[in-house]
Amino acid sequence: MFSRKGASEEEVLAELEEKTAEDLTFGSGRILGSMCTYPHPFAQKIVMKYIDRNLGDPGLHVGSQKIEEEAVEMLSSLLGLEKGYGNIVSGGTEANILAVRAFRNLADVEKPELILPKSAHFSFLKASEMLGVKLVWAELKDDYSVDVKDVEAKITEGTIGIVGIAGTTGLGVVDDIPALSDLALDYGIPLHVDAAFGGFVIPFAKALGYDLPDFDFRLKGVQSITIDPHKMGMAPIPAGGIIFRKKKFLEAISVPAPYLAGGKVWQATITGTRPGANALAVWALIKHLGFEGYKEVVKRAMELSRWFAKQIKKIPGVYLIREPMLNIVSFGTKNLEDVEKELKRRGWGISAHRGYIRIVMMPHVKREHLEKFLGDLREVTVH
Numbered sequence: 124m125f126s127r128k129g130a131s132e133e134e135v136l137a138e139l140e141e142k143t144a145e146d147l148t149f150g151s152g153r154i155l156g157s158m159c160t161y162p163h164p165f166a167q168k169i170v171m172k173y174i175d176r177n178l179g180d181p182g183l184h185v186g187s188q189k190i191e192e193e194a195v196e197m198l199s200s201l202l203g204l205e206k207g208y209g210n211i212v213s214g215g216t217e218a219n220i221l222a223v224r225a226f227r228n229l230a231d232v233e234k235p236e237l238i239l240p241k242s243a244h245f246s247f248l249k250a251s252e253m254l255g256v257k258l259v260w261a262e263l264k265d266d267y268s269v270d271v272k273d274v275e276a277k278i279t280e281g282t283i284g285i286v287g288i289a290g291t292t293g294l295g296v297v298d299d300i301p302a303l304s305d306l307a308l309d310y311g312i313p314l315h316v317d318a319a320f321g322g323f324v325i326p327f328a329k330a331l332g333y334d335l336p337d338f339d340f341r342l343k344g345v346q347s348i349t350i351d352p353h354k355m356g357m358a359p360i361p362a363g364g365i366i367f368r369k370k371k372f373l374e375a376i377s378v379p380a381p382y383l384a385g386g387k388v389w390q391a392t393i394t395g396t397r398p399g400a401n402a403l404a405v406w407a408l409i410k411h412l413g414f415e416g417y418k419e420v421v422k423r424a425m426e427l428s429r430w431f432a433k434q435i436k437k438i439p440g441v442y443l444i445r446e447p448m449l450n451i452v453s454f455g456t457k458n459l460e461d462v463e464k465e466l467k468r469r470g471w472g473i474s475a476h477r478g479y480i481r482i483v484m485m486p487h488v489k490r491e492h493l494e495k496f497l498g499d500l501r502e503v504t505v506h
């Protein structure tokens with residue numbers, strides 16, 4: 124109900140406290156299955172300070188727009204590209220939609236088709252429906268990475284693009300992006316890499332010596348990459364990233380907005396009015412933490428996931444779906460639904476999908492939380 128008379132701030136706050144008491148918080152250590160985390164304190168300060176900035180009208184907030192461009196440039200350079208074109212957007216969903224939109228608009232075919240792994244995120248279903256692009260699903264191999272031979276077999280006259288995933292939603296698997304890139308070059312088809320999760324993990328994990336496939340613009344077939352600062356980048360929601368190798372992709376999705384303060388400006392994003400503060404927070408965090416700072420965060424997360432995977436293997440009736448590649452560990456059990464229900468009843472923020480439970484070692488997840496969780500898991504699976 125839209126109240127007739129206003130209540131005091133205290134009253135409203137008290138009601139909010141009561142209602143949100145049901146929420147799980149990252150600080151409690153109970154959220155183990157999310158790709159989000161508590162935003163870095165420095166980023167929170169930035170958001171508070173610049174809460175009014177709107178990147179939808181860059182003529183008003185000229186400085187903020189330049190900062191967004193610099194943030195895009197920083198992400199590009201992390202991904203092996205000196206000059207990239209793109210935006211800080213609302214998340215991986217918007218970034219993936221923009222990539223498919225750019226590929227479709229440039230392809231000029233009557234019945235556009237997109238080839239993507241069966242492990243792809245559901246955001247592509249939205250893209251498909253909105254853009255009238257048919258999804259052609261490629262099979263996975265036993266290791267849950269996409270079968271590149273099957274991708275090749277599915278290429279047709281109507282193929283507008285290929286998708287590879289660098290950190291799948293369920294298992295954190297990095298596809299064989301080098302092979303997909305070669306394929307894309309051979310057939311003259313653009314390759315989009317969904318590194319929404321892996322973008323802020325793989326470059327640092329590689330620097331730490333983990334053996335992972337190349338996945339970024341250093342591979343010449345890669346034309347666009349989704350990379351989300353609001354996942355392992357520790358930026359506040361919403362903060363996604365879409366980077367294109369060439370300007371033509373961004374131009375293909377830009378519409379004129381003729382009456383704004385900046386004169387005739389071009390907008391590529393789905394959202395019009397959009398938060399400048401979050402883009403500024405992305406910029407500020409990258410400046411503040413630097414490569415070495417993120418590397419430390421990833422080091423902890425990778426070590427914790429290896430340790431956790433080892434513990435999982437020791438529990439009777441519980442099995443790993445596959446050895447972790449990134450900081451995601453997924454496991455199966457007998458009577459998975461019952462196990463899931465009981466773990467949730469005990470207050471754990473997890474979810475079971477596609478036959479397994481996924482644990483994501485985000486920065487807020489500590490070994491002591493996982494030890495407690497493993498204790499509960501052991502109890503729940505004993506029969």
Ligand code: 0PR
Nearest residue numbers: 157158159214215216244246291292317319320
């Ligand atoms: N691409 C990949 C590979 C993803 O894993 C996700 C999100 C997206 C794109 C879409 O990103 P946005 O959600 O930012 O639009 N994957 C997470 C998932 O489905 C999203 C999420 C995050 C779910 C936090 C739950 C949660 O607590 O698991």
